[in-house]
Amino acid sequence: MFKKITAFFPMVLGLVALATAQETKIYTHEQKAFQDALALYNNEQYQAAQTIFNKVKVSTKDEETAANSAYYAANAAVRLNQIGADRLMEDFVEKYPTSTKRNSAFADVAEYYFQTGKYPYALKWYDKVDQGSLSRGEMDKFNFNYGYSLFSSRKTKQAEKYLEKVTTSPVYGSQAKYYLGYISYQEDDYETANERFDQITDQNLLEEKLSYYQADMNFKLGKFEEAIALAKKQLPKSDRKEVSELNKIIGESYFNLDQYENAIPYLKEYNGKGGKWSNTDYYYLGYAYYKGGDYANAIAQFNKIIGGTNSVAQNAYYHLAECYLKLDKKQEALNAFRNASQMDYSVEIQKDAFLNYARLSYEVGNAYEAVPAVITNYLKTYPNDEHQQEMQTLLVDSYITSKNFAGAMQLLEDNRNYASKTVYQKVAYYRGIELYMEGDYMAASDSFGKSLASAEDMLFKARANYWKAEADYNSNKFDEAAKGFMAFKNNPSAKNTEMYKDIDYNLAYAFFKQKEYTNAITYFGSFVKNRDVEVEKLHDGFLRLGDSYYATSKYWPAIETYNKALELTGPEKDYAAYQKAMSYGYVDRSASKIESLEMFVAQYPRSSFKDDALFELGNTYVAQGKESDGLEAYDRLIKEYRGSSLVPQALMRQGLVNYNANRNDAALVKFKTVVRDFPKTQEAIQAVATAKLVYVDLGRVDEYAEWVRGLDFVEVTDAELDNATFDAAQKQNLDRNIDAAIRGYTNYIQQFPNGLHALDANFSLAQLYFGKGEKDKALPYYKYVADRSTSEYAEQALTRVCEVYIGKDDYATAMPYLLKLENQANIQQNRTFARSNLMKGYYGQRNYEKTLEYADKVLATSNIDNRIKSDAQIMIARSAIATNDETKAKAAYAEVLKIASGATAAEALYYDAYFEHKEGSYENSNIAVQKLAKDYATYKEWGGKGLVLMAKNYYALKDAYQATYILESVINNFGQYPEIVEDAKAELAIIKSKESQSNSSVNPN
DSSP, X not given: OOOOOOOSBTTBOOOOOOOOTXXXXXXXXXXXXXXXXXXXXXXXXXXXXXXXXXXXXXXXXXXXXXXXXXXXXXXXXXXXTOTTHHHXXXXXXXXXXXXXXXXXXXXXXXXXXXXXXXXXXXXXXHTTSOGGGSOHHHHHHHHHHHHHHHHHTTOHHXXXXXXXXXXXXXXXXHHHHHHHHHHHHHTTOHHHHHHHHHTSSOHHHHHHHHHXXXXXXXXXXXXXXXXXXXXXXXXXXXXXXXHHHHHHHHHHHHHHTTOHHHHHHHHHTOOOBTTBBXXXXXXXXXXXXXXXXXXXXXXXXXXXXXXXXXXXXXXXHHHHHHHHHHTTOHHHHHHHHHXXXXXXXXXXXXXXXXXXXHHHHHHHOOSSSOHHHHHHHHHHHSTTOTTHHHHHHHHHHHHHHTTOHHHHHHHHHHOGGGSOHHHHHHHHHHHHHHHHHTTOXXXXXXXXXXXXXXXXXXXXXHHHHHHHHHHHHHTTOHHHHHHHHHHHHHOGGGGGSTTGGGHHHHHHHHHHHTTOHHHHHHHHHHHHHOOSSOHHHHHHHHHHHHHHHHHTTOHHHHHHHHHHHHHSOOTTHHHHHHHHHHHHHHTTOHHHHHHHHHHHHHHOTTOTTHHHHHHHHHHHHHHTTOHHHHHHHHHHHHHHOTTOTTHHHHHHHHHHHHHHTTOHHHHHHHHHHHHHHSTTSHHHHHHHHHHHHHHHHHTOHHHHHHHHHTOTTOOGGGHHHHHHHHHHHHHHHHTTOHHXXXXXXXXXXXXXXXXXXXXXXHHHHHHHHHHTTOHHHHHHHHHHHHTSTTSTTHHHHHHHHHHHHHHTTOHHHHHHHHHHHHHHOOSHHHHHHHHHHHHHHHHHTTOHHHHHHHHHHHHTSSSOOHHHHHHHHHHHHHHHHHTTOHHHHHHHHHHHHHHOOHHHHHHHHHHHHHHHHHTTOHHHHHHHHHHHHHHOTTOHHHHHHHHHHHHHHHHHTTOHHHHHHHHHHHHHHOTTOHHHHHHHHHHHHHHHHHHTTTBTTOOOO
C-alpha cells in the first residue's frame, strides 16, 4: 500500500519534491532566474526558491512564466506551512484561470497534504479538482487518495464510496479492499467486513497485512508506542523482507522516543532497500551509538555517509567530528568539522564546526589550505565573535608553527595589536633565520635588526645579535659582524645558548677578515684555551692563530702554534706544516725550512700545497747556493703539476738561475718555454723582458726582434699607457667608486685586450659586477679568468662561473666548469661545491650511476654542513626511486629526515609515509602525513601527494568517509597539480564504486 516518508531525525518529517508533467517545459525555459528557483524548489529549498519566484512573477513580461512562478511560489508556501498559503494558491487560480497548471495546482497541493498525512487539508483541495479532466489512471489514483483521506478523517461512509470505485484497479484494488474491510470492521459490521476481506484470497496474508500496515500507519502518524507494539506482534509471523521493515519501524520509533539503547538492536536488523542502506539509515544508527557514548561504533556508522548534501549529512558530519575528538583522532575530526562548516542547513552547527575546524587546523596542521587563511577567514566571517581574541592569537601562532614567518611579519606589521613586542621580536628573529638559511644574508640582517629593535626577551636578543653578526659576516661586513658578536658576548643570556662556546672563535674571524690581527690573536688565543669544543674547530683555531702571528711577523709564536695544530686531528694539517716551514725561513733558519719542506713533500704527497712547497724548496736551495738542488725541485714541480700557476714562475726561476750562471742558451730555453706555454701571463711578459737582456748580452738583438714580432701579446711601445690606464681604474676601485671603477676596467680591457694587466682587470671587473648582483654581466669576465687556469684568481673565477650557471639552473653549461673546478680546486669547500652540483647535474641528466658516485664523494667529505649532506642523501633517494631500488631509497630518505629542512624535509616525510603505507602501517603513515601538513604546509605539492596517500590509508582502515572527503578536497583544492588531481579522481572512483554496492545514497559516477 501507499507509504508515507520516514523521519530524517527526531520529530522532523522530510519533504518530497513534486514533479509534474508540466515541469518539463519549465526546465527548458531560457530565463535563468526562473530555472535557478526551480532547481532550488526541486532540492526542497523552498524558502530560497519562493523568494526568487516572487521576484520573477512581478518582473517578467511573459504571462506563462509569471503564472508558473505564482504556481511554484504558492506551492512553496504550502510546503513551508506559511500562514495564508491556501490563499496564495487560490489567488493563483483566480489570477491565471487559463493556466495549464490550474488543475495541477489543486491536485499537487492535495497530494502534498496527503503525502504529509494532513488528510483534512488534502480533502479541501481534492474537492477543487476537476475530475472530468483526469485520465483513467489519474482517476484511479484520485479516487484512492480521496477515499483514504476520508478514511483517515474518520469520514468512513464517504470513504467507502470512493474506495469502491477502485476495487478492480490492478494498482489500488488490493489496498481498497483492505480498507473497505477495515472500515466495516471499525463499524462492527462483521458480515460486510468478512465479505470484503474474503475477496483477499490469502487469509494468512490478510492477518499479516493487518498488523503490518497498522504498525506502519501508526509510525508515520507519530504514534510510536503503538507502532512498536504492533510491529513486535507482527514480527514472528512476517517474511524476511517484512521483518527488515518492521525492525526499521521499531528502531526508528524507539529513536523518536529518545530510547536510543532500545533502538540499536532493531536498527541493526534492518537490511535496507534492495539490500542497501541509505545515508539516513547510517545516521540513525550512528546517532544512537553517539547518544549512548559508544563513539567507536558511532564513527563506524557515520563514516559510511558519503557525499551527503543535506541537513542530515551536516548533523552526521558534526557528530562524527565530536566522536573523533572523544577518541583523540584530531586529524579525522578536522576533516569532519570542515565538511560540516561548509554546509548552511544549520547556521549554529556551521559556525561551531568552523570554530573547531580553525582550532584543529592550528593544532594539527591543514594540508587543504594554509592555517592562517583558515583563521583569517573565520575572523572575516564572524567579525564580532566572542572568540575573536583567541582566533587572533592563534592566527599569529599559526604563521609561526607553519614556519610561514614572512606571512607572520606581514601580518604583525599590518596589525601590531595582534601580538606583543616579544612575539614580534621572536617572529622577526625566525624570519631572519629563514632568510639566512636561504642565503639572503642582507635581508636576514635586516630582519634580525627588526627583532633587536623590539627586544624584550634577552635570550632572543642574544640569538638575534649572534645571527645578525653571522649574516653580516657572510655579507663581508666584517666590522658590523665584530660589533654583533661583541654584543652577543656581552649579553648575560648568551651563556644559555649553544653558540656561546664558540663566540671567541667567531669574533676572532671577524677581526681576522679585517686584518686586525692583534684582536684576532686575542680572541683566537682565548678560544684555543677552551678545549671543550670540536677537535676540528680547535684545530682551525690554532691554524688561524698561527696565521695571525705570521701576518704580524711573530714567526716563533706562529711556529709554536702551527705545531699545536699539527698535534690535533684536522683537514688542514698539510697547511700547518707548510706554514711552519715558511716561518723558519723568516727567522733565518734556512736549514730548518729546507728540512721541513722536504719532510712536507714526503709526508703529504697529495696536498694542494705540494706545488707551493716544491717552489719554495727550489727558491731556498738557490738562495743557499745549492743551485742543482734548487733546479731539481723546480723540475719536480714542472713535471708533476703542469696545471699549477707556479709552473711559469718555476720556469722563470730556472731561466734566471741559468742566466745568472752565464748559461745563457739554457736560460733562453726556459724563457721561451714560458712564452710558448703560458702566453699573455705576467710571467710571459717578464720572460720576454729578461730574454731581451740575454740576447743583448749575446749580441743577438736581431734574433730577439724576429722572435718578439711573432708574439701577439707584447706591445712594448704601449706599456706606459697600459700601466697608466690600469692604475687609473685600480685607484677608483680602491676608493670604492664602484661605477667609475667599472668604467675604468672596461675601458682598459677594450684598449688592451691582451695587456699587461688583462687578467687583473677582467677579474676585478667581474668582482664588481657580481658584488652589485649583476651576475650575467660578471660572467664573461669570470670566464676569461677561469679559462687561464694558471692564474692566482682562476679557482675563485671558476667557482663564480659555476655559481652563475647553477643560479640559472643551467647545469648543462655548468657541468664542464664544475668538472674543471673539481680537478683544480685547492680549497676543499670549492671542491665540495663542485661535487655537490655535479651530483645534481647528473641527476638532471638522469645519469643515476654518476649521481650516486658523486653523492658518495660528497658524503665522504669531512666537515660539511647538514644542508650539503641532506642534498646528497636526497639525490641518492631520488636516484633509487628512479631505478626502482626502494630499499636504498627508504634508507636514504630516513637519513634525510634526520638533518633536512624545507622542501627536502617535506619530500622525505612524504616518502616516510609512502613506505609505511606500502608496509601496511596505515596509522603510522597517516602520522607522517599529518606532520607534513602541520610543519611543511607551504610545500603544497608534497602536501597534496600526502593527502592522496592518507585517503588510501583511511580506506584501508575502513573509514570510507575520511577517504572520500580527503580525495574530494584534493580534487577541489589542488588544481595547480593536475597529476595529483588525476590520482585523486581515480582513487575516488574506485572507492565510490565499492561503496555504492552497500550504500544506496552513493552515486558511483
